[in-house]
Amino acid sequence: xxxxxxxxxxxxxxxxxxxxxxxxxxxxxxxxxxxxxxxxxxxxxxxxxxxxxxxxxxxxxxxxxxxxxxxxxxxxxxxxxxxxxxxxxxxxxxxxxxxxxxxxxxxxxxxxxxxxxxxxxxxxxxxxxxxxxxxxxx
Numbered sequence: 001x002x003x004x005x006x007x008x009x010x011x012x013x014x015x016x017x018x019x020x021x022x023x024x025x026x027x028x029x030x031x032x033x034x035x036x037x038x039x040x041x042x043x044x045x046x047x048x049x050x051x052x053x054x055x056x057x058x059x060x061x062x063x064x065x066x067x068x069x070x071x072x073x074x075x076x077x078x079x080x081x082x083x084x085x086x087x088x089x090x091x092x093x094x095x096x097x098x099x100x101x102x103x104x105x106x107x108x109x110x111x112x113x114x115x116x117x118x119x120x121x122x123x124x125x126x127x128x129x130x131x132x133x134x135x136x137x138x
Contacts, residue, residue, distance in 0.1 A: 013118070015078050019068055022082035025055055026063070031083035033111065033119045035090060039073050040126040046070050049096035049103075051125065057088040070096075086115035094125050103127050 009018040011034055023031055037051065049070040057063040068080060084090060094105040107123050 011081050011083075014081060014120075016081040017072075017076045017078070019053065019066055019080055019082050021064060021066060022053075022055075022084075024083075026057060026085050026087075029085040029087070030117065032086040032115050032117045033084040033121055034081050035084055035109075035121045035123060036081045037068070037079060037092070038122055038124045039070065039079065040124065043070060043094075043125065043127050044073055046096050046098070046127070048098040049094065049127065052091075052093040052095060053082060054091040054093075055082075055084065055088060056091070057085075059089075063088070084111060086111055086113050086119075092123055092125070094127055096127055 008020070009023065010016065011018060013034060014036060016036060025031070043049065051068040051070070053064075053066050053068060054062060055064045073079065082090075088111050090109050090111065092107045092109075094103075096103040105125070105127055107125075109121065109123075
């Protein structure tokens with residue numbers, strides 16, 4: 001048995017932490033895209049929020065799915081990223097079950113097979129304002 005490790009891979013280009021498992025997703029296919037997750041400053045204090053990240057290599061094949069707690073951004077000031085091949089689709093859902101009703105924001109990106117090597121995609125993650133944050137009459 002291998003001893004557990006806390007090693008986190010980092011992007012050579014951005015020095016962001018790579019979400020574990022999110023590189024080399026398809027054997028024999030190069031990673032061409034670095035998708036950078038940019039969490040808004042206003043959302044960094046959310047305690048229960050998380051990002052659900054999915055990569056679909058085809059319309060019928062979910063290749064990888066991961067949860068990234070928003071709390072993980074506190075320990076990585078440069079942020080997080082994933083590496084992707086230039087095919088399929090990636091979905092990012094921001095979920096916070098703490099307020100009532102819960103909050104949800106979603107991004108869906110179709111990856112173009114002609115995408116050049118080294119392409120950066122920035123996904124701004126910003127939760128909708130909680131109903132509790134609004135005062136009546138505003």
